[in-house]
Amino acid sequence: MALPTGYPVTAGNVATQNRPEDLALWELRDLIYNTCGMYFSEQRRFFLESRLRRRMSALGLRSYTEYLQYVKDPRQWREELQFLLDEVTVNETSFFRSLPQFDALKRIFLPEIAHRKGRIGFRRLKIWSAGCSSGEEPYSIAIIVHELASTILAGWQIEILATDISRPALEKAQKAVYTSYSFRNSPPEFVERYFQKLDGDCYQLSPYIAQMVQFKYMNLMDDMAMLFMKGYDIIFCRNVLIYFDLPAKKRVIQHFYNALLDEGYLFVGPSESLFGVNDQFKIIQYPGGFAYKKSRGDG
Numbered sequence: 001m002a003l004p005t006g007y008p009v010t011a012g013n014v015a016t017q018n019r020p021e022d023l024a025l026w027e028l029r030d031l032i033y034n035t036c037g038m039y040f041s042e043q044r045r046f047f048l049e050s051r052l053r054r055r056m057s058a059l060g061l062r063s064y065t066e067y068l069q070y071v072k073d074p075r076q077w078r079e080e081l082q083f084l085l086d087e088v089t090v091n092e093t094s095f096f097r098s099l100p101q102f103d104a105l106k107r108i109f110l111p112e113i114a115h116r117k118g119r120i121g122f123r124r125l126k127i128w129s130a131g132c133s134s135g136e137e138p139y140s141i142a143i144i145v146h147e148l149a150s151t152i153l154a155g156w157q158i159e160i161l162a163t164d165i166s167r168p169a170l171e172k173a174q175k176a177v178y179t180s181y182s183f184r185n186s187p188p189e190f191v192e193r194y195f196q197k198l199d200g201d202c203y204q205l206s207p208y209i210a211q212m213v214q215f216k217y218m219n220l221m222d223d224m225a226m227l228f229m230k231g232y233d234i235i236f237c238r239n240v241l242i243y244f245d246l247p248a249k250k251r252v253i254q255h256f257y258n259a260l261l262d263e264g265y266l267f268v269g270p271s272e273s274l275f276g277v278n279d280q281f282k283i284i285q286y287p288g289g290f291a292y293k294k295s296r297g298d299g
Contacts, residue, residue, distance in 0.1 A: 024064035028052060028084075030247060031071065036085060036165055037221040037248035051087040076166070082167065089166040090243070091133040095178075095186040096140050098238065098270050100288025105234075106144045108286050109265055113233050114152040116263060123155060126232045129162040131240035135173025135213070136182055138162035139205060141236065142212040143194055163218035170215050176205035220252045229259040239269040246277065253278040257294060266292040 029048060033039050038167050040048040052064065061067045072138065096102050110125075129138035142160055143152065163169050179201045183191050191240070195203040218225055220240075235256050241249050256266055257280055266281065268274070274281060274292060281292035 021064050024068045028064060028068055038217050038243045039245040055084060055087045082188060086166050086168055090170045091166060091208060094134045094184055095136045097185050099185060101267055102140060102144055104286040110148055111152055114287050124157045126159045127234045128232045130235060130237040132162035132164045134169045137236060138213045139209060142209050143190055146209060160213045162213050162215050165219050168219060170217060174215055176210040178203050185195060226255040231261055232259050232264055233258060233261055234265045236267045238267060241272045244253045249277045260294045262294060264294045
């Protein structure tokens with residue numbers, strides 16, 4: 001693995017001034033873009049600077065120029081690049097965030113898949129939570145699947161994969177311990193049924209739900225890794241595309257399209273859309289939202 005090259009890529013507006021600090025800031029911005037597709041426009045400059053300064057403070061560095069030189073140093077660039085990505089990754093999530101999507105998953109999409117695949121005796125379900133953050137999303141999916149495990153999914157082989165680019169987020173997810181803030185969108189009965197109260201404001205997810213999810217580090221812009229993602233019935237990638245510019249969105253969505261089986265479904269965030277990004281999917285509406293379907297014979 002080599003240090004990402006080609007920066008600055010001028011993914012957006014170039015710096016209006018040629019001060020060394022401005023140039024170093026935008027070069028750091030474009031290094032992030034080249035690595036994982038996250039693009040920070042001028043409107044998000046304050047956020048980017050605040051996260052960079054937090055990392056620089058930890059290293060005792062005072063300027064973006066110094067930090068850029070540190071990141072590019074062959075002796076530690078690999079490790080530091082991961083620290084940088086961890087800083088700029090936004091891990092805002094909760095259990096059953098955008099509840100209509102999970103209601104539709106339980107009442108519409110999983111029954112449709114179970115009926116269609118069950119007719120040919122192929123009882124295997126693969127779901128991918130891409131950009132899973134600290135695990136609330138894939139565990140919510142696992143709870144929904146478990147709710148159907150004694151009925152329409154009885155005897156099925158279930159695989160739920162959750163991936164993210166933030167290693168600290170993945171470590172938190174694997175511990176499966178959360179505070180009440182993570183349940184702000186959750187039906188109370190699910191909290192009572194699937195979590196054990198610990199000391200303070202902490203709750204432990206039931207082990208049999210936690211064991212349903214496999215966590216893995218993955219960069220959605222890693223074309224080689226994405227080639228191996230195949231055979232999925234459902235992909236969740238919610239509130240991730242908002243951090244990508246159009247070329248990066250097109251690249252990632254094409255990966256998802258290739259990873260899905262015919263008749264597979266893609267869920268994005270309620271405020272996200274594939275309009276102008278990819279026209280190979282069919283929009284499927286349901287009460288409170290919509291999903292994207294890879295129709296048989298597309299592509």
